[in-house]
Amino acid sequence: MTNTPADAAARRAVAPVICYPNDTLRLPPMEQYRAARATAQATAQTRIPPREARCFHVTAGSFFRISCPEGAQVGDLNLFAARNLEERFFSGKTRALYGSHVGVGNRLWSCLPYLRPMATITADSLAWYGQDEYGGRVHDVIGTRCDPYTHHLLSGQDYHNTCHSNLTRALAEEMRLPLAEAEAHIHDVLNVFMCTGFTRDTGQYFMKASPARAGDYIEFFAEIDLLGVLSACPGGDCGSEHSSDAATCHPLDVTVYAPKAGQLDGWYAPSNNRYSRRHAPE
Template structure:
């Protein structure tokens, strides 16, 4: 018998404690809001200037200037993608999935932003169009585009299986960054970070609270589109789990490419807009 099997006596006020209502940790009433009307108007006249394909079980890097747009599209079959973002000029500023989750929730959609890490803490990109926004929450608590999962990686794969596997999203993103920036693989691996799981349908089980995945509702033609708030280097991995309906980090799942397109707005379309400055905290930490 383990400690988990031992009977547990409930305190007399157990139900009263459970009944305490929750409080939102970070109320966002004062959070600066994106001007989606301006962004979408600028997008309407934008011209495509680049495209990149993330091949199945591989990743592709791309560059987007502040004020431009990028779109991630399913082109052949159901496929999820793991997205990393860095400041194009400073790789020390990168996407902070944990704080993004704390501000917006476990899954992102229209109007939500991808925030950068400390001490910068500013918007890197804003979602302006999501063709899967209709999905909402299903009966299992599943939602789409999560900032829960960390990315499939070769270290956890080896821990659980004892095998090396080099097409986990962490390794895919590492190779894409190393090639794009001309740096050694070890340096690139240290800059890869927790992701936005584009198109992935996930949640937490009600009984054990475990992170789950299920078949993505994405279909060819579905896309997630972003406005670049700063100059960005991005990398997108076409996850080896395919639509994540069964497993990831293997060659068993059917996988498909993902298309990344970059669009530039017409001159003057974003009049009055500017990138957000880095966070204004003094950095003294009380000393």
């Protein structure tokens, strides 16, 4: 134990400063996206079975919707540039720019050195949820994904249907890679439909039953050509545990929509970050 200093209250009272003010970010053209989506046609659908993962492809300038066709179900989403697995979703920077949870108008950013928007959230049927009395919100970029290593650390048991393993198997099959090589590309996720926060007393990451119901969805605009990998979490709605054969689980659907010609005139895919990469002063 250490003694509390005399100026403890003054130190705690120092006002916080936002680390990455985002008011200089180029805003997505949401009105143009909404107009394009209004007449877009479904072109592909992928069903993700419970406790499994599947890959899907989205062309830049298209929309994709993740939905719950049968009931509340959390999904763990990885995104890659379609032709470059080294460029992947950067949950940490997305979190630093927008906060612990994301919503309509927020963008999913790719990792360094690319650091460009991969997708923009354009619609969310759970936008009404906001923040509950526990500090819970929906669609987090906090959690890393359930994985067999942490499961073994805490229980001493092997469990192979964690989201990490699901994503690994799906990517390996899609890209025809050995499991070990595919695993190296799996990264921290967007936890779609998951309701999470931090406890006020210990600051621990918590989850609670997802407020999603059959028919709920979140929708994105693909800013670049994407390869997505989505796992239907073995925790179902994650109301009790997230690595389980006992939880009630449901499938997820991914539906891709292509806008009509001319709806995106003037829009262009973002280029890679323009930092010089010299990493040294002149």
